Amino acid sequence: MIKITLPDGSVREYEKGTTAHQIALSISEGLARNVLAAEVNGEVWDSSRPIEHDATVKLLTWNDDEGKSTFWHSSAHLLAEALEALYPGTKFGIGPAIETGFYYDVDFGDRDFSSDDLRKIEDKMLELAKTKETFERKAVSKSDALAYFTEKGDEYKLDLIKDLEDGKITFYSQGNFTDLCRGPHIPHTGFIKALKLTNVAGAYWRGDESRKQLTRIYGVSFPKQSELTEYIQRIEEAKKRDHRKLGKELELFTFSEKVGLGLPLWLPKGTALRERLVSFLQKAQQKAGYDQVITPHIGHKNLYITSGHYDKYGADSFQPIKTPQEGEEFFLKPMNCPHHCEIYKSKPRSYKDLPVRLAEFGTVYRYEQSGELHGLTRVRGFTQDDAHLFCRPDQVKEEFKKVIDLVLYVFKALGFDEYIAQVSLRDPENKSKYIGSDENWILAENAIIEAAAEKGLPTVVETGEAAFYGPKLDFMVKDALGRKWQLGTIQVDYNLPERFELEYTGSDNQKHRPVMIHRAPFGSLERFVAVLIEHCAGNFPLWLTPEQFIVLPISEKFEEYGKKVLDSLNNSDIRGLIDLRDEKIGRKIRDAEVKKLPYMLIIGEKEMQDGMVSVRKHGEGDKGSMTIEEFKSLLLDEIKIK
Numbered sequence: 001m002i003k004i005t006l007p008d009g010s011v012r013e014y015e016k017g018t019t020a021h022q023i024a025l026s027i028s029e030g031l032a033r034n035v036l037a038a039e040v041n042g043e044v045w046d047s048s049r050p051i052e053h054d055a056t057v058k059l060l061t062w063n064d065d066e067g068k069s070t071f072w073h074s075s076a077h078l079l080a081e082a083l084e085a086l087y088p089g090t091k092f093g094i095g096p097a098i099e100t101g102f103y104y105d106v107d108f109g110d111r112d113f114s115s116d117d118l119r120k121i122e123d124k125m126l127e128l129a130k131t132k133e134t135f136e137r138k139a140v141s142k143s144d145a146l147a148y149f150t151e152k153g154d155e156y157k158l159d160l161i162k163d164l165e166d167g168k169i170t171f172y173s174q175g176n177f178t179d180l181c182r183g184p185h186i187p188h189t190g191f192i193k194a195l196k197l198t199n200v201a202g203a204y205w206r207g208d209e210s211r212k213q214l215t216r217i218y219g220v221s222f223p224k225q226s227e228l229t230e231y232i233q234r235i236e237e238a239k240k241r242d243h244r245k246l247g248k249e250l251e252l253f254t255f256s257e258k259v260g261l262g263l264p265l266w267l268p269k270g271t272a273l274r275e276r277l278v279s280f281l282q283k284a285q286q287k288a289g290y291d292q293v294i295t296p297h298i299g300h301k302n303l304y305i306t307s308g309h310y311d312k313y314g315a316d317s318f319q320p321i322k323t324p325q326e327g328e329e330f331f332l333k334p335m336n337c338p339h340h341c342e343i344y345k346s347k348p349r350s351y352k353d354l355p356v357r358l359a360e361f362g363t364v365y366r367y368e369q370s371g372e373l374h375g376l377t378r379v380r381g382f383t384q385d386d387a388h389l390f391c392r393p394d395q396v397k398e399e400f401k402k403v404i405d406l407v408l409y410v411f412k413a414l415g416f417d418e419y420i421a422q423v424s425l426r427d428p429e430n431k432s433k434y435i436g437s438d439e440n441w442i443l444a445e446n447a448i449i450e451a452a453a454e455k456g457l458p459t460v461v462e463t464g465e466a467a468f469y470g471p472k473l474d475f476m477v478k479d480a481l482g483r484k485w486q487l488g489t490i491q492v493d494y495n496l497p498e499r500f501e502l503e504y505t506g507s508d509n510q511k512h513r514p515v516m517i518h519r520a521p522f523g524s525l526e527r528f529v530a531v532l533i534e535h536c537a538g539n540f541p542l543w544l545t546p547e548q549f550i551v552l553p554i555s556e557k558f559e560e561y562g563k564k565v566l567d568s569l570n571n572s573d574i575r576g577l578i579d580l581r582d583e584k585i586g587r588k589i590r591d592a593e594v595k596k597l598p599y600m601l602i603i604g605e606k607e608m609q610d611g612m613v614s615v616r617k618h619g620e621g622d623k624g625s626m627t628i629e630e631f632k633s634l635l636l637d638e639i640k641i642k
Helices: 020-027 029-034 065-086 115-129 142-152 155-162 225-241 243-249 268-287 301-307 309-316 337-344 393-413 438-454 495-499 525-536 556-570 585-594 605-610 628-641
Strands: 002-005 011-014 037-040 043-046 055-060 101-107 136-140 169-174 177-180 194-204 213-222 298-300 329-332 356-365 381-391 418-425 459-463 472-478 484-493 515-520 549-553 576-578 599-603 612-617 621-627
Touching: 011 020, 020 029, 020 037, 020 055, 037 065, 043 065, 055 065, 065 101, 065 115, 065 169, 065 177, 065 213, 115 194, 136 142, 142 155, 142 169, 142 177, 155 177, 194 225, 213 225, 225 243, 225 525, 243 525, 268 356, 268 381, 268 393, 268 525, 298 301, 301 309, 301 329, 301 337, 301 495, 337 356, 337 381, 337 495, 337 515, 381 393, 381 525, 393 438, 393 472, 393 484, 393 515, 418 438, 438 472, 438 484, 484 495, 484 525, 495 515, 549 556, 549 585, 556 576, 556 599, 556 605, 556 628, 585 599, 599 605, 599 628, 605 612, 605 621, 612 628, 621 628
Parallel strands: 002 055, 418 459, 549 576, 549 599
Antiparallel strands: 002 011, 037 043, 037 055, 101 213, 136 169, 169 177, 194 213, 298 329, 356 381, 381 515, 418 472, 472 484, 484 515, 599 612, 612 621
16 A cells, blocks of 8 residues: 545555546546646656555646646647648657647658648647547657657657667657657547647757758647637737737837847837836835946956856857957856946955945847847847845845845836746756855755745745756746736855855954845846736836827817916926827827827817816726816826825
8 A cells, every 4th residue: 555645635545556547536536537647746747657655646637737738748749640640751859838838849841831731730639639549658768769760760859869868768659649758648638629729930950050940830728618719819819919019009119120130229208118117126226225337238258257157158149249459359248247246346345334235227138049039028138127236144035035025016016916936946966057066055045945935925946947056036927918927036146256256354354255146126128018018008007108198189279278288297297298280189089099198188168268178098088177287186196106
């Protein structure tokens, strides 16, 4: 017999070799019908896999993230099976689950393929799903795995097998299709009741531009048709909110091929919005004891060799900037932290001086492949709301907690009410990816875990997601459509202070090493603005929006009074403009609605005679007549509340 501990803490005994499905069946038939996989001692397994030892078991359904991931990974295998049936000779790369669905990278050879073929593939997938094919797991030797895919002629699988350890290789089969896969998978294809192939794109094999470009087919699937219908509705709403579309309509930013791909140009209205975000955070930082600094857009190669960034990211940086001096190399700044280390080091520091908090809205540059660029969310030049705190070891936890408070203040002010904090730790089985001693890593990881717990943050732990120099706390924000975005980040770093030989004189008059905290509540201004646009559909908070009102005279006769209204409000630090076009008032109102201007002040004969304005609010309609002072109070109160 083996002992199985369930999530509620209860312990049940089962025969050795019992499966998660059998455990579910012993609880209720309804539960067993919905179990997709199981988490066994923290690892996700097939629900049909025998459990041979005492274990902690969590039964996974569609309501669990791991359950959805297993469902979507199995759907990727179903896609591959359908492709092999429809297009014999197709070769397969990888087919993982992603945050919202799955994809498979495939090589069709000389066969033409386009998005027009997707409907036929969907029909084949649904046909196969209805047969309720079981996913069979089989352990194979490395030699047998190589032999199988050599005979099949699939060089991509052979390339993957080369890196795998003998004795840890498994195949999964369903129907007539067999794939190299670690799993896990759902019990059978019949769970997949609704699906849609959403997109076709190109993807270089293993992300290497020098290798063949494969066809990447994206899809999403669900256990109910109604959920697919809801998903399609969300996608349509997301298209309306696309920050690239709204950014153009609202005249916030643009791109130019002559300037270069991935290098945004901020237009006047977008610049005004961006500067208000900067001012907002600068005021909050000033109150929290930060000092503002400015560093150059370039740095000497030796700076990044010292920091370790060159060894880790040299290939992903821009080409060196040559100078007339022989052998001298500079790089466009890929990050701000090495520069801030040198600022800290510019004068002697005492334990009484710490913490030192250096903040900068610093523009950095990183080379992203052209196929990965996407509006403002993936660019080659972006501005980080960066800050680096240098503190004593006994100050780390308290400073970390203060940074958490600052991040949450930013989220609240901008309407991001749902979030989860991701504690990103290093992979203990792949320590070569990271720099620094085990002792420092343990100290840093514990500081983050304890600070997050003491602040009562909802957290999830992700092993292997740490930065190469230290663990971090990433804030995963949920937007109005339920999508997750990684925005604010806080990182503890014992390593850069060592590499730069940073010091302070302690109370014992001896030299000590400070601890460094990296933090960026926005993450980057570009990405943050993109997420904010899509979250609020371009209807920015009143305090942030570039123009808070527009004056709409009914005819030329009322323009002078309209200008007086405009001047009065502008003089009270309320931002607006006036529409003097020779258009009917209905057209002016419609255009103001499209531009998402928060308030419209309509002026005609009665308003001019009474010294009033007729107020309309974007998306809500008529708010009645008010004096100019009443309207001022309305706006200022709304701004103050937000």
